[in-house]
Amino acid sequence: MKTLLSALKKAENAVILPHKSADGDAIASCIALGKLLLRWGIPYTICLEEPVRSDLAFLGGDFAVLEDRVPVPHTAIAVDCGDAARLGERLPLFEGAKVKLVIDHHVTNEGFGDVCVVDPSAAATAEIIAGLFDLAGEPFEDAASPLYTGLVTDTGGFRFSNTTPKTLRVAAQLMEAGAESGKICLAVFEENPLEKIRLEAAVMHEMTICHNGKTAVATVTEALLSETGASDEDTSHLSGLLRGIRGVETGVLLREKDGQIKISMRTSQVLDAAAFCKTFGGGGHARAAGATVEGDISVWKEEIIKRIGEAYGRHC
Numbered sequence: 001m002k003t004l005l006s007a008l009k010k011a012e013n014a015v016i017l018p019h020k021s022a023d024g025d026a027i028a029s030c031i032a033l034g035k036l037l038l039r040w041g042i043p044y045t046i047c048l049e050e051p052v053r054s055d056l057a058f059l060g061g062d063f064a065v066l067e068d069r070v071p072v073p074h075t076a077i078a079v080d081c082g083d084a085a086r087l088g089e090r091l092p093l094f095e096g097a098k099v100k101l102v103i104d105h106h107v108t109n110e111g112f113g114d115v116c117v118v119d120p121s122a123a124a125t126a127e128i129i130a131g132l133f134d135l136a137g138e139p140f141e142d143a144a145s146p147l148y149t150g151l152v153t154d155t156g157g158f159r160f161s162n163t164t165p166k167t168l169r170v171a172a173q174l175m176e177a178g179a180e181s182g183k184i185c186l187a188v189f190e191e192n193p194l195e196k197i198r199l200e201a202a203v204m205h206e207m208t209i210c211h212n213g214k215t216a217v218a219t220v221t222e223a224l225l226s227e228t229g230a231s232d233e234d235t236s237h238l239s240g241l242l243r244g245i246r247g248v249e250t251g252v253l254l255r256e257k258d259g260q261i262k263i264s265m266r267t268s269q270v271l272d273a274a275a276f277c278k279t280f281g282g283g284g285h286a287r288a289a290g291a292t293v294e295g296d297i298s299v300w301k302e303e304i305i306k307r308i309g310e311a312y313g314r315h316c
């Protein structure tokens with residue numbers, strides 16, 4: 001952490017890069033880190049792969065996207081990004097920088113920068129960034145609400161098993177520093193577009209339950225998305241919803257995107273989702289992970305069901 005802190009302070013300018021399809025923790029962590037750099041007078045740009053998700057717009061923040069052709073910086077910081085591939089088309093911005101820093105909490109992160117702080121015990125990257133403020137002796141102030149948002153989104157409102165006593169202590173500190181907990185939770189959890197609910201209904205209606213009720217698998221095709229009017233970001237909670245059915249150990253959502261298939265997996269106790277997804281090039285956390293594959297969605301659905309069955313066989 002100390003090495004990271006001094007590397008950050010020495011940055012002449014910086015580009016902050018969250019993983020592609022940036023979620024609440026990724027966006028919020030970048031915003032908070034930017035506020036820290038600003039206090040030290042370091043100019044920075046947060047560069048995203050795609051425009052910020054509409055449900056995270058309440059966070060504010062200025063973002064550049066790929067098309068803005070951000071120049072290669074002195075220091076590049078990969079945030080909440082489990083491996084270099086998740087930087088997508090922005091990889092040259094990272095690779096070309098003089099100093100490459102990595103701040104992350106994904107257990108599969110093998111460290112791909114000059115200085116890497118990877119702490120899988122942290123519930124969110126925001127928890128690590130909050131530690132950075134502490135270490136630097138900087139008050140949270142305008143970073144309190146973004147950091148709190150990172151904690152809330154990656155822990156599902158402090159419900160997931162990655163929530164630790166430390167997470168709650170950091171959350172308490174952030175609230176004391178002015179984080180607007182009620183407002184944040186309302187924006188993150190309680191305001192759903194109708195299209196998202198329509199998609200949810202269709203997915204839950206069509207899902208497959210197998211392995212004696214231990215596995216729930218569903219698919220979202222491009223056709224279903226356009227039928228319901230839902231957007232890609234409206235699918236992100238569905239694997240958790242499948243996992244949340246009583247008795248279900250593993251919830252999997254497969255969805256078509258840009259000619260590929262995105263697999264998203266949630267598990268409760270038995271399967272290590274990160275290890276499972278790693279076998280076809282993905283990664284993530286023990287209870288939540290994902291992968292991207294090529295091929296036919298219904299073929300992959302059967303394949304995933306088969307492989308989960310085999311994995312249960314090894315664990316039970």
Ligand SMILES: [Mn+2]
Nearest residue numbers: 025080125154
């Ligand atoms: Mn995260």
